[in-house]
Structure formats: C-alpha cells, structure tokens
Amino acid sequence: MAYQFDWSIIWSEPYFRWLIIGLIKTIEIGLLSWIIALPLGIGIGTLRSLPNKACRAIGAIYVEFFRNIPLLVQLFFWYYAIPPLLGTRISRLPNLEWYCAIFGLGIYTASRVAEHVRSGFNSVPIGQRFAALSTGLSQFQMFRYVIIPYGFRIMIPPLTTEFLTIFKNSALAMTIGILELSGISWRINEYTFHGFEATTAAIGGYLIIGLTIIFLMGQLEKRLRVPGLMRRE
Amino acid sequence: MVDVSVIIENIDLLWGGLLMTFKLFIVALAGGLPLGIFLGLGRLSSRKWIYYPVSAYVHFIRNVPLLMLIFWIYFSLPILTGGLVEPFYAAVVSFIIFEATYFGEIIRAGYQSVSKGTIQAAYSTGLNYWQMARYILIPIALRRVVPSMITQSIVLFQDTSLAYVIGLHEFVRMASLIDNRVIRPLELYGFVAIVFLVICSIGSQIVKRLETKEGERK
Known part of the structure; x- marks a missing residue:
C-alpha cells in the first residue's frame, strides 16, 4: 500500500493550534532551564578554574x-525515583513533570556550560594572569578586571551553541509526559496516523x-567583540 | 529502603537490554564513522557542488533534535520501503545519519589544525601529495582527532538511550518495563545511571590520558 500524504493535517484544527502550543512550551522549557543552567554552570566552571584544589575537585565531580x-x-x-522519597506533598504536586523537566535539563546543561566556562578562562593566556598580579592586583581583582572580561567574550560562541542545544534537548521532556513540540507531533500521529507530516x-x-537564536547571538557577538582578540590565531 | 534484590531478580532482562544498547552502539559507530569521513572530506572540498550540499546537510541535521530525527526516520522508512520497519533499523539509520555529521566536523577540524607551514615544509622536502598525506598530514591530524572521536563515541553511547522513544528494548526501556511491573524506580534507574556512569567515565578517563600525552608532545 502506498502512503497517502496529507499535508493539510498541519494546518487543520486542532492540530495547528496544538503545534503552536507545543512550540511555545518548548521555548518555555528551554528558557526556564537556561535560567538554572547559566548561573549554575558559570559557578561550577569558575570553581574549576580556582587555585584551590577542593573547589576544583567539586567542580570536576559535578561535571x-x-x-x-x-x-x-x-x-x-528525577521524575520517577526521587518524588516518592519526598513524601506525598511533592509526589502529588500538579505539573510535577514540568518542574522535573526544567530542573533536570537545567542542572544537566549546567555541567556542559561549566566546561565552556572553564576552557574560556583557560584560554586567557597565562601571561595575562602574571601581568595582572605583577601590577599589584589581588587574585579577586585579577578575576574581576582581567580574566572575566576577556574570558566571557571568548565563551560567547560556545555558549551560543549550548543555548541552541538546550532547546534541542528539551525534546526529551516528552518522555516524562510533557506535550511540547516533539510530544505534540507524536500525539498528532496517534490521532491521524500522519506521523511523517507531523x-x-x-x-x-x-x-x-x-x-x-543564531541570528540574535550573531548580533550580540558583534557588539561585544574585543578587537583583535577573537580572530587572533 | 533501597532493595537491590529487584536488580538481581531481573538481571537477565537488564543484561539483554544492555546488550541491545551495545549492539546499537557498535552498528551505529560502524556506519557513522565512514559516512562521517566522507562528510568531513566533503566539507573540505574546494568543489562547490560538493561543499554546499554537504554543508547544508550537516547544518540541517545538527539543528534538529536527535529525538525528532528518530521519529522522522521511524515514520519515513515505512513510506520508502512500503512495509513495517523494526525500531532497531529505524534507530540505526537515525544514529548513522546524525552522528556522522559530528564525526565529519571533528575530522574537518583535525585536518584544518595541521598548519599550512607544516604542509609546505613537507612539499619543499620533495614529497608529492600522497606522500605528504601519508607521512605528515594524516598522522598529525589523526593524533589530534582521536580524543574528540572517543568523546563523541561516548556521546553516541549515551544517545542510544533515545531509541527508547520508538520502543526498542534497549537498556533504559528494559528498566522502565521492569519498573512498570515492580514499581522500583529508585533501584532500577539508579542502576542504569551507575552502569552508564561507569562505562562513560572509563571512556572519558582514556580521553584525558590521550590529551595529556598529546599536550606533552607539543
């Protein structure tokens, strides 16, 4: 039997509305987990760049x-194993899967952000550190005025990629029952058997x-570029 | 509270799932690497009719979630073949198509990391193109590429868990099937997590070793 394509599925109600709702949910999950991932990832990446051995070990274990x-x-x-341990007040929470997805995706992505932050800091030449210290800056001041301003700009392109990845990874939220974009397409297949179109x-x-995102971050990179720093090689 | 007996009682099923995960990993790697080499070479090609289609392919695939690609292949293979397609084949095709783009970019970066001066120096000693490639370019590029390749293979190994969504009886699906019956999520998913953690940590330690070695060579 030959497959009958029916692209009108996508535009017909209620499927079109479903797809839009799914798209919005995907964006929400991505943004909310990014709010967790970015600060946490920067924190852990910084831990891994500090001279203190214990700090570095904690960061490394996390990653x-x-x-x-x-x-x-x-x-x-996070969704099946942990809530039952926390008592019925948590495990019966409405929209539990929603919180689990955002939390899980957030702390997972933080480990990836941390790696970019660490390599960003490491890519500031060691001479810059010595030069900063030799002008009489303290460790903290060196980080505040030299390493962070340089390092963060170097990190922008890899972090952009990571920001893209968080939306792609948010597709996994469907496996714990969230009807975001990919979950919706699966649901449309169940209703219409037109999975290919969906x-x-x-x-x-x-x-x-x-x-x-690529367009927006390109604009940001242009505005923050340090002349001569990014293109040197 | 933690009851390990559920793992012991179901160890055969879990082992079967893990074997399926390994099988998927090996087949996907065996297909993804050669295709990746072709893609990498295509991205380095100066012929526009090769470069642009290959680049478009790579950029397209890399902007699609792997999970969506698996669905998409799962739905499109029956249209192409006109019959039912087993989840295993749909998963294999998806992983090959997806991971090859990552392997391809690694190969391209490895090639480009060999400096022009090195290549010119090789030519100036009288080597021809094939000798240069054989004795200079490929050995240097390969050494730089291997750590990233292993890292990407670890990622592929973890990605195989996504075949869960089309019902393939791999490791995670097996754990979830057992969990549906006995309701022991902490032990089952904990066990799955630990197995992945151990296997992947061994892999990433190997990468670290190689990278320090490569660092000493420089």
Whole structure:
C-alpha cells in the first residue's frame, strides 16, 4: 500500500493550534532551564578554574557525574525515583513533570556550560594572569578586571551553541509526559496516523527556534567583540 | 529502603537490554564513522557542488533534535520501503545519519589544525601529495582527532538511550518495563545511571590520558 500524504493535517484544527502550543512550551522549557543552567554552570566552571584544589575537585565531580549519564536516564530519575522519597506533598504536586523537566535539563546543561566556562578562562593566556598580579592586583581583582572580561567574550560562541542545544534537548521532556513540540507531533500521529507530516512540521519548528537564536547571538557577538582578540590565531 | 534484590531478580532482562544498547552502539559507530569521513572530506572540498550540499546537510541535521530525527526516520522508512520497519533499523539509520555529521566536523577540524607551514615544509622536502598525506598530514591530524572521536563515541553511547522513544528494548526501556511491573524506580534507574556512569567515565578517563600525552608532545 502506498502512503497517502496529507499535508493539510498541519494546518487543520486542532492540530495547528496544538503545534503552536507545543512550540511555545518548548521555548518555555528551554528558557526556564537556561535560567538554572547559566548561573549554575558559570559557578561550577569558575570553581574549576580556582587555585584551590577542593573547589576544583567539586567542580570536576559535578561535571563528570552529569555528563556521563544520559539525559533521558537523569530525567527518569528525577521524575520517577526521587518524588516518592519526598513524601506525598511533592509526589502529588500538579505539573510535577514540568518542574522535573526544567530542573533536570537545567542542572544537566549546567555541567556542559561549566566546561565552556572553564576552557574560556583557560584560554586567557597565562601571561595575562602574571601581568595582572605583577601590577599589584589581588587574585579577586585579577578575576574581576582581567580574566572575566576577556574570558566571557571568548565563551560567547560556545555558549551560543549550548543555548541552541538546550532547546534541542528539551525534546526529551516528552518522555516524562510533557506535550511540547516533539510530544505534540507524536500525539498528532496517534490521532491521524500522519506521523511523517507531523514530525516534519515539528522539525520546522525547531529550525525556526535555531535560526532565530543564531541570528540574535550573531548580533550580540558583534557588539561585544574585543578587537583583535577573537580572530587572533 | 533501597532493595537491590529487584536488580538481581531481573538481571537477565537488564543484561539483554544492555546488550541491545551495545549492539546499537557498535552498528551505529560502524556506519557513522565512514559516512562521517566522507562528510568531513566533503566539507573540505574546494568543489562547490560538493561543499554546499554537504554543508547544508550537516547544518540541517545538527539543528534538529536527535529525538525528532528518530521519529522522522521511524515514520519515513515505512513510506520508502512500503512495509513495517523494526525500531532497531529505524534507530540505526537515525544514529548513522546524525552522528556522522559530528564525526565529519571533528575530522574537518583535525585536518584544518595541521598548519599550512607544516604542509609546505613537507612539499619543499620533495614529497608529492600522497606522500605528504601519508607521512605528515594524516598522522598529525589523526593524533589530534582521536580524543574528540572517543568523546563523541561516548556521546553516541549515551544517545542510544533515545531509541527508547520508538520502543526498542534497549537498556533504559528494559528498566522502565521492569519498573512498570515492580514499581522500583529508585533501584532500577539508579542502576542504569551507575552502569552508564561507569562505562562513560572509563571512556572519558582514556580521553584525558590521550590529551595529556598529546599536550606533552607539543
């Protein structure tokens, strides 16, 4: 039997509305988990760049732990395994999957952000550190006035990639029952058996998110560029 | 509170799932690496009719969530073949298509990391193109590429868990099937997490070793 394409599915009600709602949910999950991931990741990445050994070890363990377990398993763990341990007040919370997805995606992405932050700080030439210290700046002042202003600009391109990745990874939220863009496309398949059209539409949604971010971050990079720093090689 | 007996009682099922995960990983790697090499070479090509289509392919795939790609392949393979397609094949095709773009970019970066001066120096000693590639370019590029390749393979190993969504009986799906029956999420998902953690940590330690070695060589 030949497959009958029916692209009108995408535009017909209620599926079009579903797709839009899914797209909005994907954006919400991505942004909210980024709010967790960015500060936490910067904190942990900074820990890993400090001279103190204990700080570095804590940062390293965090990163190793979260990067070496699949995100899917982490989400299952936060959603299925942890709430029953916290009593019925937590495990019966409405929209529990929503909080778990954002929390899980956030702290997972933090480990990836931390790696970019660390390598950003490391890419500030060591001579700059010596020069800063030799002018009489303290450790803290060196970080505040030399390493952070340089390092953060170097980090912008990899962090942009990470920001893109968080929206792509948010697709995993469907596995704990959230109807975001990918979950919606699966649901439309269940109703219409036109999974190919539905997933194609969802892929289009992800591409729109991706292209928008690439454009916006390109503008930001242009404004923050340190003359001569990014292109030297 | 933690009851390990659920793991011991179901160890056969879990082991079967883990074997499926490994099988998927090996097949995807065996397909993804060669395709990745072609893509990497295509991205380095000076011929526009090769460079642009390959680049478009790479950028497209890298902007799509892997999970969506798996769905998409899962729905489009039956249209192409006109029959039912087993989840395993849909997963294999998805992983090959997806991971090859990452392997390709690693290869491209490795090639570009060899400085022009090195290549010119090789030519000036009288080597021809193939000798230069054989004795200078490939050995240097390969050494730089191997750590990233292993890292990407670790990522691929973790990504295989996504085959869960199309019902493949891999490691995570097995744990979840057992969990549906016995309701022991803490032990089951904890066990799955620990197994992944151990395997992937060993991999990332190997990468660290290689990178320090490479650092000493410089």
